[in-house]
Amino acid sequence: MIKFLKLSPFQNALDFCKFFSSIEVFEELNIFQLNNRVSFEDVSSRFSLPLENRSAVDGYAVFSEETFGSSENTPVLLRLLGEQKVGDPPLSIERGGCVKVATGSTLPINSNGVVMLEHTKTSGEFVEVYKAISYYENVLKKGEDFKEGYVLVNKGKRINFRDCAILAASGFETIKVYKKPRVAIISTGDEIISYKEKLTVSKIYDANGPLIVNGIETFAEPIFLGVVKDNRKDLEEKFKYAIKNCDCIFISGGSSIGERDYVEEVIKSFGEVIYHGFLVKPGKPLLLGRNGNMPIIGFPGHPLPVMIYLNLVGIPILKKLGGDRNFYPKSDKGILRDPIFSVPGRVDLIMGYKENDLVVPLLSKSDYISSATKSELIIKIPEDREIVLEGEEVEIFLWE
Template sequence: MITCDSPGLAPLDQALEALLAMIEPVSGAEKVPLNQACGRILATPVDAPLAVPPADNSAMDGYAVRAADLREAATLTLIGRSTAGHAFDGQVGPGECVRIMTGAWMPAGADTVVMQENTEALDDRRVRFLQPAQSGDNVRPRGEDIAQGSRVLNAGRRLRPADLGLLASLGIAQVCVKPALTVALLATGDELAEPGQGLADGQIYQSNTFTVAPVLSRLGCRVLELGTVEDSEDALMAAFIQADAQADVVITTGGVSVGEADYTRDVLARLGHIDFWRLAIKPGKPFACGRLPSSLFLGLPGNPVSALVTLHQLAVPMLRKLAGEDQVMPLRLNALAGKPLRKRPGRTDFQRGIWSLNEQGQLQVRATGGQSSGVLSSMSQANCYIILEQMRGDVAVGETVLIEPFDGLLG
């Protein structure tokens, strides 16, 4: 176990590095239609089968000419017309021009487009050009966007809407992607009741799966929600066996803290190999990771904010690697503390904050009130983490702090 200045606690960056080293990306691939590929992970690189644009074309409405004919103001003979999808089928010779529209292919022999504002139509056959032109003016050359044979997307990329348009522009109708991860999700604890039920004495409503499942779905996982499991050896054993048989990853919330019921630990130890981590972060100190017979196991804390923070900061990078996605570095920015922040040295603190711009256009941030790991409203109100370094103490107004704006998984 990695240690730090706080006895027995693992610094977050070192823990994440060690946890990622345990992960091998899933094997296999499948072809999917382009309109079903958004958010999937490319399994193989994509090289351009053709050039984009496929031919020299006009960037303006105007006239296609030979620049050599326009060294001085000249009158040229109009011999035809070229529009998008209907190219001029002929050759532009000395003293000739072709009417051309934006996006239309350049006629053979022409090397320049003169915008129509710099011309004067004398009649149906003659056009006067009011100024000289340089060869290549207003022409988009073949392959200006993408050269034929060039690498356009690398394996490991999560496909975005613009990527799909790019692939479509190359005539690609299917792509080879990694299989989507199936994640089984369950909560543990006798104290948990499902929303809509009445509460018995000592019970609280189960909220963790309602925050964790959407994050997993946004990550592209297929989520199997297996509900809440009571704290009994038989129930936990049955739930873990079912989850392991159906999923690539099993994620639980609760049952990983020191001092909790031993059933979870005992059952996991009997089924596979599990390491229990105590992390130097707040919220979210307890975290479990290991292997069941057929799946990766991740155990999140039971407190709602702790579960969401450890999911986002630890489980998500692990799931990205397992899915075959390239490493994604979070956006982190400096901001000014708009109000004092309370902090005890010893653990990296992911306080929940709201960033904004002050009157000078500078980033500033304030905390969302109470920062207890059970105050889920602090996450609901926030638009960023305020990341306070492990050994940092209280922060005064105006001090610089690091923030991580919520990404598309949380925002």
């Protein structure tokens, strides 16, 4: 029988990612495929933007000094010399004249400002200007957005759709990104059956396999190896495949104390166990090991702690392997609406949600999977607290 030789502090689980380094392998993806991928290198602009002075408003390009002194009662009269359309080569402007422009138009040669359309009135071949402007007012100057060599995306940044816009505006068709780590996912237990099988009183459907696969697909390439019964030889065969073909192993069930829980023994035969057992509820039997730079996580069998530790340990590990520089779980502070009773000496993790900017705990039986569907966050109760009162500030972890 396996026993927990030493229960580790909860913080050790959060810091498990420190044992590993990113996998320095990249692939090149099209600009339309970059969202939520991690940049493999610094990407710098190859030119300044805009390439030349552009109008920031609809109006008339002018010599700004020729508008000085204009007002509602004493407008300045300028001759209309033409219209600068967006995308056309720049026209030129002469003293005493103006050129009509649209937002984004190249600024006509020699002009140094744009009077907004609403501050003007056309009168035949002339334009009356009712408001003075300063030099380069309403103008986006060359290189004002960013200059050549400006770092658009840093190495290790998870690219979002806003980054895609600036990369596209800079003329990039493809970008190098970290390849997603391949994750072997194994569900274990004699009582676990596939959804294809008929449910009986002594069996339960595998919830953890689909949970993990769907939970990590943004950060990794999940490879579900199926359900393994409590048989060491079968589990070893799955491990052999995973060690050869994957970058990480996630296994659910088999990490508790029991005669038929072989996970720790199998991990030791392929690598090392770093932690087994934590001063935390739920998730006391969480098992963390490795084979070199390959993390191996043994989740408890119940889906609720799997959800919690996938979010707090599993996904951060995948972010780290995948080059993401911001890999720790997202956290925040909040004010508790209802009191929470705890047990000193361990960390309690409780699902909850926010209502009117207050943190509300979901205090239900730990076996209720349904409570997770209402959860927006995870409340952390420190190990030195027996009760946390309403109105107190608590640390919360946010779901990915």
